[in-house]
């Protein structure tokens with residue numbers, strides 16, 4: 001019987017290995033890539049880092065990540081969109097249609113900001129959106145290195161309305177919408193790690209840039225910890241659709257995040273992300289890889305993942321914000337206890353806007 005084993009990129013028959021699996025090319029600028037077609041991406045990374053992201057995990061990174069989702073989720077198995085749509089750039093190409101959808105409120109900002117970059121380079125809008133998201137996330141300490149596959153064709157039509165979930169949707173409706181796009185409840189929770197590098201401009205328009213956790217430039221587990229704390233205040237006016245009480249001044253909480261953190265179908269998945277950095281990274285990376293090729297045939301795309309920069313490691317440890325302990329947790333997972341965490345020293349603080 002013949003037995004194959006892969007060992008550090010080598011194909012091995014028993015213990016005779018040949019360098020057959022990964023061929024690497026040296027690009028004209030000296031960079032190394034897994035495929036010659038990926039060489040065009042290196043100068044784009046430099047441009048995006050310097051002129052779009054300022055080499056930071058800031059607002060343009062957050063918005064670019066949100067855009068990857070709002071483009072890709074325009075996909076539905078039940079509506080017969082399984083052979084198209086999805087991560088195809090339709091949100092940018094047919095922007096006058098899709099940005100008018102209620103759930104896409106504010107997304108026009110980043111579409112407009114990215115537009116000159118899209119025009120400058122010979123990438124499809126679908127490729128550009130997913131590429132910018134992956135490059136941007138690499139600036140966030142603690143993030144996984146996201147995959148990037150190149151070669152999405154231009155979109156043929158706008159996505160229909162109501163494919164993007166709203167923060168006031170029920171958990172049943174959110175899980176059904178994601179299931180219709182091919183995602184399990186575990187993958188929904190995995191994707192929501194995105195809200196650890198996120199803020200809201202439009203949920204309460206009186207306080208734009210209000211983060212969902214106390215560390216919006218770190219890809220950490222604070223979002224999963226802080227969404228489980230008892231809510232006591234509104235950071236702004238309150239009474240906004242899709243917003244519920246938050247535990248911290250300067251932090252806004254979505255009704256959907258509140259509900260997913262407490263629903264019996266997702267609470268234990270949510271809690272499993274508390275202080276489990278490598279679990280968050282692995283599951284987010286896998287779910288994002290799936291999201292980024294919705295509606296596409298991955299076999300026709302070229303894997304350029306190795307051009308994406310490696311994100312810095314996280315040095316901060318998971319903790320309760322100052323003034324909070326386990327006593328402030330709304331425990332929702334009956335199966336396992338809430339992890340023990342240290343509390344940040346000092347008085348209760350307020351989260352600064354991004």
Ligand code: HEM
Nearest residue numbers: 062065066069165166167191194198199200201202203256
């Ligand atoms: C239940 C599903 C989801 C709902 C209801 C939801 C809802 C929202 C809302 C209401 C905002 C604030 C927008 C604003 O006012 O500016 C937001 C921000 C954001 N969302 Fe989601 N989201 C969901 C899932 C996701 C997923 C799957 C991703 C990415 C994979 C994502 C990434 C982001 C990011 C990065 C931001 C911050 C944007 C910024 O800071 O400008 N969201 N989300």
